[in-house]
Amino acid sequence: MIDMTVKIPGLELKNPIMPASGCFGFGKEYAQLYDLSQLGAIMIKATTVETRLGNPTPRVAETSSGMLNAIGLQNPGLEKVYGSELPWLEQFDVPIIANVAGTTTEDYVEVAREISKAPNVHALEINISCPNVKKGGITFGTDPAVARELTRAVKEVSSVPVYIKLSPNVTDIVSIAKAVEEGGADGITMINTLLGMRLDPKTGRPVIANISGGLSGPAIKPVALRMVYEVSKQTNLPIIGMGGVTNVDDVIDFLSAGASAVAVGTANFVNPFVCPEIISKLPERLHELGYDSVEELIGRSHRL
Amino acid sequence: MIKQERMKVITQQSIAKHIFELTVEGGLVDEMAEPGQFVHVRVADSFEPLLRRPISVASIDKENKRFTMIYRAEGRGTQILADKKAGDEIDVLGPLGHGFPVEQAEKKAFLIGGGIGVPPLYELAKQLNSRGIETVHILGFESKQAIFYEEKFKALGDTHIATVDGSHGTEGFVTHILNELPHDFDTYFSCGPTAMLEAVQWAYPQKKGFLSYEQRMGCGIGACFACVCRTTKSETDYIKVCSDGPVFPAGVVIS
Numbered sequence: 237m238i239d240m241t242v243k244i245p246g247l248e249l250k251n252p253i254m255p256a257s258g259c260f261g262f263g264k265e266y267a268q269l270y271d272l273s274q275l276g277a278i279m280i281k282a283t284t285v286e287t288r289l290g291n292p293t294p295r296v297a298e299t300s301s302g303m304l305n306a307i308g309l310q311n312p313g314l315e316k317v318y319g320s321e322l323p324w325l326e327q328f329d330v331p332i333i334a335n336v337a338g339t340t341t342e343d344y345v346e347v348a349r350e351i352s353k354a355p356n357v358h359a360l361e362i363n364i365s366c367p368n369v370k371k372g373g374i375t376f377g378t379d380p381a382v383a384r385e386l387t388r389a390v391k392e393v394s395s396v397p398v399y400i401k402l403s404p405n406v407t408d409i410v411s412i413a414k415a416v417e418e419g420g421a422d423g424i425t426m427i428n429t430l431l432g433m434r435l436d437p438k439t440g441r442p443v444i445a446n447i448s449g450g451l452s453g454p455a456i457k458p459v460a461l462r463m464v465y466e467v468s469k470q471t472n473l474p475i476i477g478m479g480g481v482t483n484v485d486d487v488i489d490f491l492s493a494g495a496s497a498v499a500v501g502t503a504n505f506v507n508p509f510v511c512p513e514i515i516s517k518l519p520e521r522l523h524e525l526g527y528d529s530v531e532e533l534i535g536r537s538h539r540l
Numbered sequence: 541m542i543k544q545e546r547m548k549v550i551t552q553q554s555i556a557k558h559i560f561e562l563t564v565e566g567g568l569v570d571e572m573a574e575p576g577q578f579v580h581v582r583v584a585d586s587f588e589p590l591l592r593r594p595i596s597v598a599s600i601d602k603e604n605k606r607f608t609m610i611y612r613a614e615g616r617g618t619q620i621l622a623d624k625k626a627g628d629e630i631d632v633l634g635p636l637g638h639g640f641p642v643e644q645a646e647k648k649a650f651l652i653g654g655g656i657g658v659p660p661l662y663e664l665a666k667q668l669n670s671r672g673i674e675t676v677h678i679l680g681f682e683s684k685q686a687i688f689y690e691e692k693f694k695a696l697g698d699t700h701i702a703t704v705d706g707s708h709g710t711e712g713f714v715t716h717i718l719n720e721l722p723h724d725f726d727t728y729f730s731c732g733p734t735a736m737l738e739a740v741q742w743a744y745p746q747k748k749g750f751l752s753y754e755q756r757m758g759c760g761i762g763a764c765f766a767c768v769c770r771t772t773k774s775e776t777d778y779i780k781v782c783s784d785g786p787v788f789p790a791g792v793v794i795s
């Protein structure tokens with residue numbers, strides 16, 4: 237028997253695979269396709285204090301082995317998420333990681349305080365890295381001092397462990413990671429999307445209404461992997477790694493680079509069954525590689 | 541229920557300039573209910589191109605578990621799709637969304653389509669006819685070479701064609717034909733470019749109408765919020781074309 241379980245703050249995962257925030261809504265759509273209890277955890281769509289309408293369309297554009305999105309944190313707001321989305325998810329035996337977003341520190345604090353009270357929310361993922369909103373979001377993720385203070389403020393009010401979601405759109409991601417570690421973060425999730433754009437060759441106009449968007453999908457995996465490797469080498473925080481994961485070997489790579497668990501985002505759009513497929517293939521792949529547990533593999537690239 | 545299936549290509553042929561007709565077979569067809577639903581097609585097993593392509597169901601053959609898509613091969617993904625041959629397999633996710641409510645038509649319906657918005661109207665025409673509803677088809681194309689299914693629509697009811705360059709039928713847009721026809725129908729159904737849908741809505745403010753919209757998509761099943769439109773029903777909400785639509789009653793979508 238291969239031991240697939242992973243223990244990180246707040247989370248006793250039956251396996252290390254979970255859908256990434258914004259790529260799985262609040263689970264309802266994918267629940268039509270398979271039993272969500274199979275998943276290690278679910279990272280739900282960003283939640284803000286008020287309802288957010290998000291950006292104008294087109295909001296997505298395809299790029300080479302990737303896509304750009306500028307959804308703009310559209311979500312029904314804290315009250316609805318707390319009052320109806322989260323209770324609906326209670327029917328599944330799966331821990332929820334609530335993605336928290338905002339424009340001001342007060343916004344983050346309010347959402348974190350309230351949403352962490354939900355019985356099935358086992359951890360928070362603080363989104364200080366959304367590239368698609370004009371204010372807030374990414375500004376919290378690009379300045380180490382600001383990131384540290386936000387982490388402190390959220391830690392103070394949260395009833396569950398706090399993971400900070402890092403942006404790759406910085407010169408030195410390790411300095412941000414260290415800052416949130418000082419601020420008391422329990423873990424890190426990384427990476428969010430890379431800022432990019434696409435033009436229409438006929439008109440010269442940006443394809444996305446928001447002009448630029450966040451790049452995700454297989455195209456960003458090498459960047460994500462290198463960043464996870466660096467951060468895991470230089471901090472002591474557990475990492476949930478993501479960026480371009482589409483198959484079981486991508487998962488092996490992230491675990492080897494130092495991630496304790498792995499999130500799958502864009503690949504859900506291409507293959508809606510990608511998470512359960514990876515989960516079912518992982519034990520055999522670990523066995524082939526000569527490992528008895530997921531835990532043994534975590535960070536092996538640093539030990540070679 | 542939504543299914544993902546590797547479906548077998550039965551036939552693929554070019555039926556007009558850049559327009560292909562593709563028939564596939566598989567159990568997924570059992571799930572198809574309304575005309576106007578669509579499928580999300582993965583054109584390659586690799587991740588290049590990455591996203592699935594939304595294509596309408598153009599006709600359903602439940603008995604043989606087959607359905608047909610008609611699409612324009614223009615961009616990267618649809619060109620790859622056009623290379624598929626009989627016996628190949630393609631990955632299809634569907635059926636998706638809510639289609640045209642056939643039960644809303646009473647006696648006579650106008651079916652108004654433009655370009656690659658025409659295909660779903662064919663299955664719709666078949667189903668309306670089998671319910672004893674008279675259908676009139678008003679179809680717009682770029683030019684004579686781009687026209688498809690004219691004879692098939694004619695077999696189901698009066699069919700009027702407009703071409704932008706005047707190379708066949710009326711010169712101009714479907715609205716030019718609509719202006720000439722008596723308004724002796726109870727319900728209209730339309731699919732095509734947004735500008736056309738707008739014009740059709742303005743032409744018949746008093747009639748019961750149902751319109752099929754297009755948006756760029758990510759997931760195709762309602763999870764990613766890529767495909768939203770503002771709606772007259774609520775100032776604080778969007779509707780999703782993929783899962784709330786693609787068909788909406790006239791007057792609901794703000795485009």
Ligand SMILES: Cc1cc2nc3c(=O)[nH]c(=O)nc-3n(C[C@H](O)[C@H](O)[C@H](O)COP(=O)(O)OP(=O)(O)OC[C@H]3O[C@@H](n4cnc5c(N)ncnc54)[C@H](O)[C@@H]3O)c2cc1C
Binds near residue numbers: 592611617656786
């Ligand atoms: C509900 C629905 C039903 C459709 N039914 C049909 C049909 O029956 N026949 C047909 O020919 N076309 C149909 N379309 C349009 C079709 O999806 C696009 O023409 C196709 O996705 C273009 O892909 P490509 O590889 O040619 O272009 P590319 O330029 O390579 O496409 C790049 C990206 O943009 C998206 N995209 C490009 N054009 C459109 C568009 N008009 N609408 C939505 N996404 C687009 C693609 O899906 C892809 O993600 C439908 C669209 C929707 C939303």
Ligand SMILES: Cc1cc2nc3c(=O)[nH]c(=O)nc-3n(C[C@H](O)[C@H](O)[C@H](O)COP(=O)(O)O)c2cc1C
Binds near residue numbers: 305309428453480764
């Ligand atoms: C359509 C879309 C919406 C997203 N929404 C969010 C979000 O609300 N909050 C967040 O923290 N990340 C969001 N992300 C980023 C993903 O969670 C993930 O970090 C990123 O896409 C990289 O992983 P991937 O390459 O597997 O998609 C979104 C990504 C996509 C493609």
Ligand code: FES
Binds near residue numbers: 756
């Ligand atoms: S395409 Fe994802 S919500 Fe419609």
